[in-house]
Amino acid sequence: MNLRIPGPTPCPDEVLQAGAAQMMNHRGPEFAQILRRVTDGLNWVYGTSADVLSFTTSGTGGLEVAVVNTLSPGDKVLSVSIGSFGDRFKSIAKTYGADVVSYALEWGEAADPAEVGRLLDADPAIKAVMVTHNETSTGTTNPLEAIAREVRRRDRLILVDAVSSMSSIPCPVERWDLDVVVSGSQKGWMVPPGLAFVSFSERAWAANAAAKMPRFYFDAAKTRDSLVKLQNPWTPAMSIYYSLDRAFELMRAEGLEGIFTRHEAIAKYTRDRVKSLGLRLVPVDERFASNTVTAVWWPEGVDGKGISKRAREEYGVVLGGGQGKLEGKIFRVGHLGFVSQADVESALDVVERLLEEAKTAV
Numbered sequence: 001m002n003l004r005i006p007g008p009t010p011c012p013d014e015v016l017q018a019g020a021a022q023m024m025n026h027r028g029p030e031f032a033q034i035l036r037r038v039t040d041g042l043n044w045v046y047g048t049s050a051d052v053l054s055f056t057t058s059g060t061g062g063l064e065v066a067v068v069n070t071l072s073p074g075d076k077v078l079s080v081s082i083g084s085f086g087d088r089f090k091s092i093a094k095t096y097g098a099d100v101v102s103y104a105l106e107w108g109e110a111a112d113p114a115e116v117g118r119l120l121d122a123d124p125a126i127k128a129v130m131v132t133h134n135e136t137s138t139g140t141t142n143p144l145e146a147i148a149r150e151v152r153r154r155d156r157l158i159l160v161d162a163v164s165s166m167s168s169i170p171c172p173v174e175r176w177d178l179d180v181v182v183s184g185s186q187k188g189w190m191v192p193p194g195l196a197f198v199s200f201s202e203r204a205w206a207a208n209a210a211a212k213m214p215r216f217y218f219d220a221a222k223t224r225d226s227l228v229k230l231q232n233p234w235t236p237a238m239s240i241y242y243s244l245d246r247a248f249e250l251m252r253a254e255g256l257e258g259i260f261t262r263h264e265a266i267a268k269y270t271r272d273r274v275k276s277l278g279l280r281l282v283p284v285d286e287r288f289a290s291n292t293v294t295a296v297w298w299p300e301g302v303d304g305k306g307i308s309k310r311a312r313e314e315y316g317v318v319l320g321g322g323q324g325k326l327e328g329k330i331f332r333v334g335h336l337g338f339v340s341q342a343d344v345e346s347a348l349d350v351v352e353r354l355l356e357e358a359k360t361a362v
């Protein structure tokens with residue numbers, strides 16, 4: 001199987017085998033060592049000296065952690081959404097009673113940092129900005145560093161969904177001065193689903209002390225206090241920690257720069273190849289095309305769903321589909337985590353062949 005969806009992503013055999021290890025006491029000294037090493041690894045990738053917290057949940061749970069631990073019902077927040085994951089982040093805030101102001105763009109576009117600044121100037125009551133770093137549904141990466149600068153300049157909080165970017169695309173949280181940053185294990189981390197990672201800045205902890213949204217399982221302060229004892233408040237997905245511990249050995253051997261460069265090169269290869277097939281990218285401005293997932297329009301009149309089905313059944317190539325209003329109209333190629341150019345090359349060979357056959361059949 002060539003699994004080319006943008007998460008869950010394939011894992012190295014040794015990482016899967018590490019996850020098969022026997023259970024141990026999750027409050028004992030052996031697991032404490034693993035939790036320390038894994039947290040050090042997270043801090044390294046996040047570029048932060050404050051311990052990154054980990055939660056047993058998927059990326060969406062991590063987004064909920066960000067919202068309920070920094071805000072109170074009635075708080076005004078600016079949702080910057082460029083696709084379906086931006087919309088999801090916004091829905092979480094609404095569900096918990098935030099007063100959401102919306103900056104929504106056409107799918108395929110990236111947010112304009114200057115517009116974020118204008119919206120914040122227009123409404124001093126806005127307390128926090130919620131933004132997706134890499135919008136997986138449209139294969140578009142927001143100019144996060146510039147957006148963060150606008151938010152910082154006006155002294156609001158910035159909550160970031162970096163689920164499909166952190167560990168694959170640079171997102172240094174201290175250097176960019178980001179307040180809460182969320183990622184998820186099944187995207188660029190080369191491990192199975194089950195853990196979400198969330199960093200908190202000093203400002204975010206100050207907001208946490210006043211935040212009134214209800215929370216129990218996802219209480220970040222409880223999680224931080226347990227981490228001091230090298231424990232989780234609840235029983236964690238231990239097997240995923242075993243795997244991640246091994247994955248960090250591989251990541252450290254490659255180095256962060258090496259990992260970023262590999263993603264950049266494979267993404268460029270993917271875009272060039274797709275364009276050489278005469279296909280159009282979903283991101284309107286290629287400068288914002290993602291280095292972890294490439295979203296592509298099926299040509300007019302082509303049965304994209306049929307091609308995806310044949311790719312899977314006849315060639316073992318699993319492509320990502322379109323979400324929401326893009327369903328049936330686009331396909332997505334995930335190229336994040338444990339991926340080489342050859343993986344993408346063989347997937348696109350199949351797309352090329354099936355497109356040719358669809359054309360000659362007409």
Ligand SMILES: *Cc1c(COP(=O)(O)O)cnc(C)c1O
Nearest residue numbers: 058059060085134136163164184
């Ligand atoms: C995958 C993803 C999520 C979270 O999805 P889960 O299925 O809950 O892990 C959130 N945001 C983005 C940008 C994602 O790619």
